[in-house]
Amino acid sequence: MIASRQWLTPLGLAMVALVVVTAGLGGPGFNTSGLGLLNLLSALVFAGSAVPFLVHEKLPAPAYVSSMVLMALAVVGMRAADPASEVIALFLLAAFAPLRSPRPVLAAVTLLGVLAFNVLQLGTAHSALALILATDAGVAFFFLVGTLLRREKEQRLRITELLHELQVSREAEREASLEAERARMAREMHDVLAHTLSGLVLQLEGARLLAQGSRADPRVLETIQQAQQLSRSGLAEARDAVRTLRGQDLPGPDRIGSLVDQHRLASAGQTSFIDRGIPAPLTPEAELALYRAAQESLSNVRKHAPGSDVEVELVWGPGTVDLYVTNTSGPPETPTGAPGYGLTGMTERADLAGGTVTAGPFPGGFRVHLSLPYADAAPGGATGT
Numbered sequence: 001m002i003a004s005r006q007w008l009t010p011l012g013l014a015m016v017a018l019v020v021v022t023a024g025l026g027g028p029g030f031n032t033s034g035l036g037l038l039n040l041l042s043a044l045v046f047a048g049s050a051v052p053f054l055v056h057e058k059l060p061a062p063a064y065v066s067s068m069v070l071m072a073l074a075v076v077g078m079r080a081a082d083p084a085s086e087v088i089a090l091f092l093l094a095a096f097a098p099l100r101s102p103r104p105v106l107a108a109v110t111l112l113g114v115l116a117f118n119v120l121q122l123g124t125a126h127s128a129l130a131l132i133l134a135t136d137a138g139v140a141f142f143f144l145v146g147t148l149l150r151r152e153k154e155q156r157l158r159i160t161e162l163l164h165e166l167q168v169s170r171e172a173e174r175e176a177s178l179e180a181e182r183a184r185m186a187r188e189m190h191d192v193l194a195h196t197l198s199g200l201v202l203q204l205e206g207a208r209l210l211a212q213g214s215r216a217d218p219r220v221l222e223t224i225q226q227a228q229q230l231s232r233s234g235l236a237e238a239r240d241a242v243r244t245l246r247g248q249d250l251p252g253p254d255r256i257g258s259l260v261d262q263h264r265l266a267s268a269g270q271t272s273f274i275d276r277g278i279p280a281p282l283t284p285e286a287e288l289a290l291y292r293a294a295q296e297s298l299s300n301v302r303k304h305a306p307g308s309d310v311e312v313e314l315v316w317g318p319g320t321v322d323l324y325v326t327n328t329s330g331p332p333e334t335p336t337g338a339p340g341y342g343l344t345g346m347t348e349r350a351d352l353a354g355g356t357v358t359a360g361p362f363p364g365g366f367r368v369h370l371s372l373p374y375a376d377a378a379p380g381g382a383t384g385t
Helices: 008-025 034-055 061-081 088-099 103-122 128-213 218-245 253-266 284-304 342-352
Strands: 271-276 309-316 320-328 356-362 365-373
Touching (some): 008 034, 008 088, 034 061, 034 088, 061 088, 088 103, 088 128, 103 128, 128 218, 253 271, 253 284, 253 309, 284 309, 284 342, 284 365, 342 356
Parallel strands (some): 271 309
Antiparallel strands (some): 309 320, 320 365, 356 365
16 A cells, blocks of 8 residues: 555655756856855755755654755745746746654744745746745645645555554454364363273273183283273374363474374284484474374374384474375285375375475385474484484
8 A cells, every 4th residue: 555655755756856956047047156055056956965864764753854944945035036936936836845853843944944935936927926825725725735645654654554453453363263263172172081091991901800810812802901901092192182172281393203102002013204304493383284194194094004113203394294104014005994184184284384394105015204394404413212
């Protein structure tokens, strides 16, 4: 909106140039002595004072007052040098006065300049009174134009401020709505999923004790123990999810090792975890994206390629951290049931953190690769761990 009015300053500067040209073409013109010198000096003082007055909007108030005084003196000087000169400079003086502060002082200076101009008009015209009235009417009109331009600018600035406040208010409202929704989901997960898993853990503990007491097949006991461990891990994951929704204790790359340990308990294949380089600061979104990508990838291996070997590699490189989850030596990936949204979720999290996700067949298996930038683009190390 402000840019749409940028033509006003060039227009004002063009009018100042017109005043100088008009003064030079007048009766005495520009000279090095007499009225020509007075005319030349007055025109130069007017232009030299008007240009900074128009171009700079944040000068100290005394600077604007000084510029207005010099312009008023220059207008009177050009009139004294050439009694037949045009009144353009006086009209510009009136139009400029409302544009800067302190406005009452600038208006008073303009009024004094107009009165001095009128005094000079009294002795240089046949119909002096009519000429003075016409001149003063023109001055009043241009002063009103300047006032309207100033108010229009103030209104535009106020509208810009209100739009910014509205945007901030909408962002705050959206954040409050998201926070309320996260809190609701956290309550639902705590009241339903966490309680259900807690009951499942107790039931499996009872089944384990019963199997031990009844001398059941050791394989049955081992299966119950594995199911119990997985249910406890699921309960811990549910509690982590609740804390995440409430903005507390977000999981990050430091917990990927525990995900690998949980996968070992649930899978018959070999599982390895390699952490290379020196960890660097990440944004909260990037930390959570790393953890969720590892979690989803390992879950997909258990679902689509049970029994396959898995290698999880976390590489802290120069500028980015890369997560590779590769499953090999297992049966081909054959999805069972309805397709999930794990890869879509990984991609969305990576986009929010400024990273990328690629997933596809790999020689002998399947690979997921997540790459994320550091919070401050700090370089990573290259030493293995």
